[in-house]
Amino acid sequence: MKELARELSVPLPAEESAGWNDFASLVREHQAMVFSIGYHFLHDVSLAEELAQEVFLQLHRNLKSLKSPSHVKHWLRRVAGHRSIDFSRHRGSMPSVALDDVPEPAAAVVDGDPMLAGKLRKLVASLPPKARMVVILRYQEDLELEEIAAALGMPLGTVKSQLQRALATLREKAARSIGEVYP
Amino acid sequence: MSRFEDDLRTALRRKEPPPGFAERALARAAVERETLLERLLGLFRFPAVRWVCAAALLLMLLLGVRYQQARRARQEGEEARAKVLYALQVTGSKLQLVQQKLRQLEAERETQDSAEEDPATSGRKIL
């Protein structure tokens, strides 16, 4: 947490700060992160794009208040996380997808079984909203639990318990629905 | 890191948005050159803001109406007062005329009594 606080408050040297807040560059740099948070949460490409567009629009409005590149990144994760949860509240908490495959967005070649990956994504999308977002920030963004707590405005203890329960649920569902047993 | 978590990490790897996403985001930001007025008007998408503004407008309207009513009542009152005082003034001036005539008559009578004049020649009558 201390490292996180230090990272957010340290201003960039002048030569590094020039151009860092150029909106177009920021969009290109972070579009995958923001879109993916939305997609993995909502499991819907068009909804995810709509959400991501709104997040970047909000970034455009608030750009002047952001102090550094890492501040921008943290800000985007936080806003994308909250927006996703709000989206799900207004549109229903469960994604409107069947267990059948839906068109997946174009992705780089990934290791592992793509079928399994798709099924795991559907299982994640079936989790309750807050638990879902905890899992996404943990495994998509590799955030530490303290960082997840800061991003979502949740106590650390709650994040831990949410993650534990979510992983247990996912293991159980994976064994039942896709026949994948994880020790 | 367990296999399970590895599989999750793989499943939840970042994905690129559909083609043209960045261009669309930039275009939206470019269009959105909100003026202060537009930002304020944007607040009206919140029902609470609309209700508060409607209530404030209604209150201002009612206060305005009440003020006008009070002003009108005050004006009517002043007008009524002026009319009454004027009417009394006119009445008073005619009553004063009567009084003046009476005094003149009394004075003449006294003069007549002392001079023993024929009242019929005075030309003035009190009825």
Place this chain on the structure above:
Amino acid sequence: MRRVLFVMALVAFAAHAQDIKFPASFDKLAAKAEEVVDVTVDPAMLQIAGKFLAAQEEKEPKAAKAKDVVSGLKGIYVKSLKFAKEGEYSRADVDEIRSQLSGPGWARLVTVRDKTDDVGVYLKKEGEKVVGMAVVAAEPKELTVVNIVGPIDLEHLVALGGQFGVPNLPNLPAGQKPPAQTEKK
């Protein structure tokens, strides 16, 4: 040149209409007049005036006395015609109005007539109670008719003596005692 000073025609309640009906000839006279004063204060307006007179009691004590006069009144009607020259109206014009004041209910308080002026003060009575007053003043270039409808307290009217031009009235109807004090202008 005829100037209309005031023309205020308000709808009077039928129950409290003025006691004097002006003949059609009066309108013809008004057309000849240089100045016409026509004041109608109906019951509603009297009520409003009463409140305003009371409200300014502290600033204007005489306004409070005027309030005493008007309280209880049903209407005040004033018609006054000022002519550019003498002889614009005849005695017959005045007699048409005066004839109404010799009818039942009316009692003449005082009339003074000389070479120039002919002024009469009349009281309308119901039993011993005064319920109206009329003043008809025929002067060489001015004809004025005042009709006050409603119970007039002559003591209050006398108390206004000297204020708003209301004189001390020397002759009161039988049974009315002269006031202990009268104010003079």
